Amino acid sequence: MRVTQSMIANSSLQHLSNSYGQLKNYQDQLSTGKKISRASQDPVIAMNGMRYRTQVAETSQFKRNISEVYNWMDTADSALDKTTSTLHRLRELTVQASNDTYESTQRANIAKEVQQLKEHLESLGNTQANNKYIFNGTNTTNKPIDLEAGQFSTNGQNVEIELLKGVKVPVNITPNNVFSEGLFADVQALEDMLKDPNTTAQELSGMLDTLDVHINNSVDERAELGARMNRVEMIDDRIQEQEVISKRIMSDNEDADMEKVITALMSQENVHRAALSSSSRIIQPTLMDFLR
Numbered sequence: 001m002r003v004t005q006s007m008i009a010n011s012s013l014q015h016l017s018n019s020y021g022q023l024k025n026y027q028d029q030l031s032t033g034k035k036i037s038r039a040s041q042d043p044v045i046a047m048n049g050m051r052y053r054t055q056v057a058e059t060s061q062f063k064r065n066i067s068e069v070y071n072w073m074d075t076a077d078s079a080l081d082k083t084t085s086t087l088h089r090l091r092e093l094t095v096q097a098s099n100d101t102y103e104s105t106q107r108a109n110i111a112k113e114v115q116q117l118k119e120h121l122e123s124l125g126n127t128q129a130n131n132k133y134i135f136n137g138t139n140t141t142n143k144p145i146d147l148e149a150g151q152f153s154t155n156g157q158n159v160e161i162e163l164l165k166g167v168k169v170p171v172n173i174t175p176n177n178v179f180s181e182g183l184f185a186d187v188q189a190l191e192d193m194l195k196d197p198n199t200t201a202q203e204l205s206g207m208l209d210t211l212d213v214h215i216n217n218s219v220d221e222r223a224e225l226g227a228r229m230n231r232v233e234m235i236d237d238r239i240q241e242q243e244v245i246s247k248r249i250m251s252d253n254e255d256a257d258m259e260k261v262i263t264a265l266m267s268q269e270n271v272h273r274a275a276l277s278s279s280s281r282i283i284q285p286t287l288m289d290f291l292r
Contacts, residue, residue: 016279019272026265029256036254045253052250058165059243065161066236068130072159072171073229075129080222083124083178086117087218090187091211093117097194098204104197111194118187122147125179135175144175145184152181163235169228177221178214186210 028037039046096102097110125135125145136144137155144153158170190207193199 013279016272016275019268019275022268023265023272026261026268029261030258030265033256033258034254035256048253049250052246052253055246056243056250059239059246062163062239063243065163066232066239069161069163069169069171069232071129072134072161073225073232075127076134076171076173077222077225077229079124079127079135080173080178080218080225083121084215084218084222086120086124087211087215090114090117090190091208091215094190094204094207094211098201098208100201107194107197107199111191114187114191114194118184118191119147121179121184121187125153125175134172135179137172137175145179147184152184153179163232164239167235169232169235171228173221173225178218183214186214 025041029035036042036045093110093114097107102110122145126143127134132140133143134140136142136153138157138159139153139155140159144155145151153175156174156176159172160168160170162168186207190204190211193204193207
């Protein structure tokens with residue numbers, strides 16, 4: 001096979017072009033920190049990267065959902081704590097008023113505080129988190145309690161938020177379990193009894209059992225909410241671990257090993273310089289150089 005000068009020149013130029021391509025790849029990896037900058041460079045890495053990025057995006061969304069759940073549950077827990085304290089105060093006032101030594105004017109003064117506590121219970125029942133009423137089931141845009149209108153929530157549908165794929169957790173409490181129409185009716189009855197001078201101490205004492213029922217309802221609902229909060233915290237820990245794992249796998253798939261890239265780039269630079277030097281020696285001579 002006859003090897004001509006043009007064949008040698010073309011071959012040298014082809015090798016130089018390939019060398020430039022290798023230098024460009026290493027330079028891209030060095031500047032971007034990624035193994036590839038286009039899917040065509042390695043389809044397997046590109047496809048795996050899409051899956052891993054989807055996992056990381058899902059984990060990030062679940063973390064945002066967790067924050068929303070904590071907002072709901074912490075607000076609900078605080079409201080239930082204040083509700084229980086208010087009910088205990090109502091019970092203390094009832095015990096105090098059931099003393100036979102209390103006159104009608106003194107009971108009337110207690111009735112005024114009972115009225116204020118009743119309105120406080122209404123405000124607690126209308127608690128909002130992120131401009132959403134948390135004690136009205138799925139109807140989060142309308143307040144559940146309006147004493148003037150005689151309106152009380154009966155919405156028992158749970159507000160569920162997805163914390164893991166296929167795992168949804170209810171974040172609200174059933175309003176009827178705590179802020180029921182019966183609660184406000186009983187508090188109103190207590191207020192009316194205190195205003196009535198004919199009310200006996202025994203009749204007032206009979207309200208203690210009724211208040212105890214409402215106190216227990218509030219405590220039980222808070223305990224149930226606390227159990228769900230414990231589960232949410234365990235899910236939160238799991239999500240944190242999944243995020244670390246997903247990001248590590250994505251990094252192993254996409255991120256370039258900078259030490260290896262720098263070493264390979266320096267080696268390729270030496271090869272390229274040698275190729276340039278040898279090509280210049282081969283391509284430079286012409287027929288005129290020999291005729292001289």
